[in-house]
Amino acid sequence: MTVEDEILAITLRSLVISGAAALVAMAIGLPIGVVLGLRRFRGRDTLTGLFRGLMSLPTVALGLLLYLAFSRNGPLGFLRLLYTPMALIIGQALLVLPIMVSITTETVENVSPSIRDLALTLGADEREAVFSVMRESLGGIVLAFSASFSRAISELGVALMVGGNLQGLTRVLTTSIALETTRGEIVLGLSLTVILLTLMISFNLILNAAERRVRWWLWE
């Protein structure tokens, strides 16, 4: 395998793993964020504060906790997940879940209650009202997904601790950058950094364009 093939494989692996992690986080975090944004209940403020606090969880600390859980002697060792791409997806999804929840909550909360009340006065039922709030929150939800994906693809601690930086298996862009830096291959490390940044900027440009399309479609 040439260096170019290797870099391509690592880049695709990063996209697949972190993309899957962000999608998993969205599938779980979006409903939580919408509920927290729309409903008022006891303990709500505690929950939103908790999720915001968890945004600062150091990646290496989460990596350590997950290592202890996934280790063959650990409580989840029987799953044999350690040093697999699946462990990385789970770890990164957990890492970015607080971001997904917090940004969604904040967005939905800021749209509501006016839009929801308006929809309800115009004769919409509760479900339609929630849909109109979601529609108004689109920009914030897209930002939540983008921020989650960015954090997932740029983190190092979880990938090193539960992925192990295995060549051909769990080696992703950030662990490669770290490895090439310790190996003294500075140019290669910098090239990988440029790849990561170019990818993420392109991704966000495409996401913005897509968002405009969807917005146009939703209002037509």
Added chain:
Amino acid sequence: MTVIGSVAAYYYLAYAARRQVVYIGTTTSLYDTGLLDRLGADYEGREPGVTIAFISAGTGIAIEHAKNGDVDALLVHSPDLEHQFMAEGYGVNRKIFAYNFFVIVGPEEDPAQVNGTTPDEALQRIAAYGQASGQAVWVSRDDMSGTNQKEKALWAETGLDYDTLRQEPWFVSSGSGMGATLRVASEQRLYTLSDIGTFLKYEAEGLIQLADLVENDERLINVYSAIAVNRTRIQHVNFEGAMRFITYLVSEEAQNIIAEYGQDTLGRPLFNPAVSVLVSGGDSEVASWIRSYAFFEYQGTLYECPPPWRVGDYGLYS
């Protein structure tokens, strides 16, 4: 998008799961040279369907991984920790596969004047210079790595206590890997102990400005061994996979790769193959250094792996 993502993830994971993986815990100083990738690729070419997965960490954490059953074999360079690991029943079938020498490196102007002295003398001069000047003079990795263990042993041989020295102002703890520590030494004009591989690589890349001051001394010998994780102590380990890889490591093909590695890129080999030294020229000077440094005593005789810690017959010991 979700559908595409999950389908891609599924195929990717299914592909990854089909291969048989042998997990090898190893030390950063060995992995960062690139030697293991070369050996792993060669081995995978010989055994299709097998993936050799190197988990690169300091010797301390690598041994923790092995005790938790997260790796199938270890490639490490700390005889004391290895002996403890095997005595606790975690490891079997130890085989010494390579050696090289640590070097004491430092600023080219060499303020403590250690160039060409023995390690013992050099460390005493560095400590005396540090205590007299009160400025930072020595940087230690201080991370329980194999290199750090060696450093502690060297300080102990000079009659100085590492844990006391650590508290003194001239003694800096970097708490990081060999490459990062060499860079600290280069930037701050400090002395340090390094493995030869990382030092040569960083020097060739122009990343550090340090001189190689003390080398090729018996006390600086650095011996790398392979140990299989004991399957009767830790269930689930891929013992046969680990033993096949260890058998490969001591084969002539692998030993030749070790002997030549670094010659083309750095102008000199980074490692010396150990198997032929210990077998045929068993009475050479280096062989006796390896014996006294890295062999374990059992009932009055020195062994690279004492008989009670050998399992099965893989033709490793003759």
